[in-house]
Amino acid sequence: MTRKQRRLVMIAAAGGILVIAAALVLSALRDSIVFFNSPSDVAEKHIAPGTRIRLGGLVAPGSLVRGDNLEVKFSVTDGKTAMAVAYRGILPDLFREGQGVIAEGALDGAGQFKADSVLAKHDEKYMPKEVAEALKKQGHWKEESGKAAPVVSRPTNSAPPAAPKS
Amino acid sequence: MIAEIGHFALVLALALAIVQSIAPLVGARRNDAALMGIAGITAPAQAGFVALSFAALTACYVTSDFSVANVFENSHSTMPLVYKITSVWGNHEGSMLLWVFILSFFGALVAFFARNLPPSFKATVLAVQAWVAVAFYLFILMTSSPFARLAEAPFEGRDLNPILQDFGLAVHPPMLYLGYVGFSISFSFAVAALIEGRINAAWARFVRPWTLVAWMCLTLGIAMGSYWAYYELGWGGWWFWDPVENASLMPWLVGTALLHSAVVMEKREALKIWTVLLAILTFSLSLVGTFLVRSGVLTSVHTFASDPSRGVFILCILIVFIGGALALFAWRAPLLRQGGLFAPVSREGALVLNNLFIVTACATVFVGTLYPLALEAVTGEKISVGAPFFNLTFGPLFIPLLLIVPFGPLLAWKRADLAGVSQRLGGAFVVALLGIGATLALNGQPVLPALGVGLAMFVMAGAVTDIVERTSLLRAPLGTVMQRARGLPRSSWGTALAHFGLGVSLLGIIGETQWGAERIVTLKPAEKVSIRNYDFIFDGSVNRTGANYRETVAKFTVRHNREVIGVVEPSKRTFPSRGSSTTEAALMTRGFSQLYVSLGDQNADGSLAVRIYHKPMVLLIWLGAVVMVLGGGLSLSDRRLRVGAPRSAKSHAKSSASMQPAE
Structure with missing residues (x-):
């Protein structure tokens, strides 16, 4: 084989692998990306039941109800719209009423959001970035020396419920 | 006073780095031995000053000096000593100081070990190393100084994030940084080769041990981080395809490719341009990783704070270094003469195929990690790309790679x-x-x-x-x-061992x-839950007090086929200083498999939510990584690779005399 032919073989191999990779990436991107929405977005965009989304906002104070067999219900609010979420499983350590949360799942036929995972990756200082921005959009965000100060003060579980009505 | 010494030492290190980034280069141009020799003095001196700076910050933490803002934000007087020390890098500013500490340390090592490099080449390498150092010293001093004081010293600190209060923090970040920053040496060598316009097998012989050390540290760092996430987060997962994990995986992948292509270059003088490009890309991806984690564009347990000025600064560093290096590559790479020919079916061919698959797999990770950021910047639409994407793209590209692994070492050269x-x-x-x-x-x-x-x-x-x-x-x-x-x-034993580890x-x-199994249940005392052939009997829970936390410990008696095999005690810790809590999972090891128990919330009726996993062969995941690192270590101890070994010294002398080719 001449130098030229060898180079052609290499280029063909590289091109082949790249084409396969590009095809894989494109098909996977089509099927496995999940859009982030605030409760208001969900209401406005009329998201179809069964479409996987990430729902982000604050856990409405007083909305957390624990049922049997690890069933939990709570609502996620962005200050304007609230949305009921049902989840079965153990909530993360950092899950609190009045704090930011991201739930991933889909709407069921009855308009309730069925989450299969709940994320609350933050402590009192940090809040999921998407949630912070969704809240900013609704005007419920105060910048306080770089510290997040969401519209609802942080109540403990025993605080009187003050769920914002949507 | 100590904090001011630390700050001042860092400023001095910056001054030295500025000298080192210019003088040796001028020396190399004019063939002035004195100017070139400066780098040999400034590099260790820099390391000394940064070490002093780092020691000063550590001293502030150990003495709980809350007048230093960084200590106040991230420490607490009741924390055990080991966490006081590890919190030095458990925050943005301190971790950047660790970053430059390691960078200057590697710089000093290069100055020390590169004695038999041609002097002009050594001078250029150290100058490039100093460019990187200057950028990061400036970054720390201008946007994230860990030594800033508070006007009034508070009585108590705000405590370290409880998730970070773990031995993992003592090992994971330093190992990871040793890896990230270690690749800066391959980068400096590559850029120096482009500036000098010549490269040969001796170059690869010099670069490979450094790349190998960085790769070993990064491998251990990633494995350690994965195990830490596994036992600390309480979800039983060991890899989440989280952007921050991907940020460390990308340099690892390209670094692995670099290790393999450097072999070809060393043995056969082929793939020169490609190897130089990989060296640049590896460190570029380390910088991208630093940017992703430190700029606040991502939310994760790893991002300590977000301050836009920092993000912009790191982005500038990124553009200057990656853009500059790639531009230099485009301009100078054609000067590097291509070497040995080989047929497609040959050891070289197999290594090329290895490189193609690894780099492409890395590219898919890159797309999955950065696509959401790009999309948000362009359209404002927020999306998340999760595990399914990576499983669908990374998996199919890695399987053919694994299939060719056994063939590679058996194929003959040429x-x-x-x-x-x-x-x-x-x-x-x-x-x-x-x-x-x-x-x-x-x-x-x-x-x-x-x-x-x-x-x-x-x-x-x-x-x-x-x-x-x-x-x-x-x-x-x-x-x-x-x-x-x-x-x-x-090195042959090392190769075989590393592949075995894979x-x-x-x-x-x-x-x-x-074959993992998972059960999530609520249990009252004396109730039982079974998974596979294991029974867990809930004996009840007790409250305990630790150094700076309170914990509720649940006791479970574990039986296997009705025979009692032990007790596990998962707990839930509450840290009053931050008002946050962590889940401490309990692990029971059975051979290579593990039983994993973590606690959820306690209900009003006294029942407890419990998550139980049976994880067959899970320990092999990290054990394999350790075996890979052992293989790397064995290869590193090879006489042929040891810098300064007689044979390589002879070939350098020859190569510096005749310039090109090496042997």
Whole structure:
């Protein structure tokens, strides 16, 4: 084989692998990306039941109800719209009423959001970035020396419920 | 006072780095030995000053000096000493200080070990190293000084994030940074080679040990981080395809490719341009990783704070270094003459294929990690790309790579006989088939995991075959075999061991993902939950007080086939200073498998939510990584690679005299 032919073989191999990779990436991107929405977005965009989304906002104070067999219900609010979420499983350590949360799942036929995972990756200082921005959009965000100060003060579980009505 | 000393030492290090980034280069141009020699003094001096700076910050933490803002934000007087020390890098500012500490340390090592490099080349390498250092010293001093004081010293600190109060923080970030920053040396060598316009096998011989050290540290760092996430976060997962994890995986992948292509360059003088490009890309991806984690564009447990000025600063560093290096590459790379020819079916060809697959797999990770950021910047639409994307793209690209791993070391250089090699791998094929058969017999359908086990077996048996072939075991008398085994270069043992480790990890991954079991239940005292053949009896819970936390500990008696095998005590800790809590999972190791118990919330009626996992072969995932690192270590100890070993010294002298080619 001449130098030229060898180079052609290499280029063909590289091109082949790249084409396969590009095809894989494109098909996977089509099927496995999940859009982030605030409760208001969900209401406005009329998201179809069964479409996987990430729902982000604050856990409405007083909305957390624990049922049997690890069933939990709570609502996620962005200050304007609230949305009921049902989840079965153990909530993360950092899950609190009045704090930011991201739930991933889909709407069921009855308009309730069925989450299969709940994320609350933050402590009192940090809040999921998407949630912070969704809240900013609704005007419920105060910048306080770089510290997040969401519209609802942080109540403990025993605080009187003050769920914002949507 | 101590904090001011630390700050001042950092400023001095910056001054030295500025000198080092200019003087040696001028010296190299004018062939002025004195100017070039400056780098040999400034590099260790820099390391000394940064070490002093780092020691000063550590002292502030150990003495709980809350007048220093950084200590106030991240420490607490009641924390155990070990966490006081680890919190030095458990925050943005401190971790950047650790970053430059390691960078300057490596710079000093290069100055020390590169004695027999041609002086102008050594001077250029150290100057490039100093450019990187200048950028990061400036970053720390201008946007994130850990030494800023508070006007009034508070009585108590705000405590370290409880998730970080773990031994993992003592090991994971330093190892990871040793890896990230270690690749800066390959980068400096590559850029220096481009500036000087010449490169040869001696270059690869110098770069490879450094790359290997960085790669070993990064491998350990990633494995350690994965195990830490596994036991600390309480979800039982060991890899989440989180952007921050991907940020460390990308330099690892390209670094692995670099290790392999540097072999080709060292042995055959081929793939020169490609190797230089990989060296640039590896460190570029380390910088991208630093940017992703430190700029606040991502939300994760790793991002300590977000301050836009920092993000912009790191982005500038990124653009200057990556853009600059790639522009230099485009301009100067054509000067590097191409070396040895090889047929597509040859060891070189296999290594090229390895590089293609690894780099492409890395590209898919890159797309998955950065696409959401790009999309948000362009359209404002927020999306998340999760595990399914990576499983669908990374997986299919890695499987063919794993298939060719056993072939690589058996193929001859230049031109190889594929049929002959396949024949020699016959034993490995048989082992793989036995693995598939045994898995199907034990677990039945589906076929896919069984094929995975077969692949893992093939990789492991292939590594063994490599050694068997090289020592002519099974063919020659024992004495000859022993003699051959002793004569075999350590790098060959290292290669085989590292490849074997790859198979071990793969086996662990398949075991954990395919045959793991999970149960989530609520239990009252004296109730029982079963998973596989294990019973967990909830004996009740007790409250305890730790140094800076309170915890509720639940006790479970574990039985296997009705026989008591032990007690596990998962707990839930509450840290009053931050008002946050962590889940401390309890692990029970059975061979390579683990039982994993973590607690959820306590209900009003006294029942407790519990998550129980059975994770078969899970320990193999990290054990495989450790085996890979051992292989790397063995290869590193090879005399041929040891810098300054007589043989390589001779070849350098020759190469510096005749410039090109090396031998």
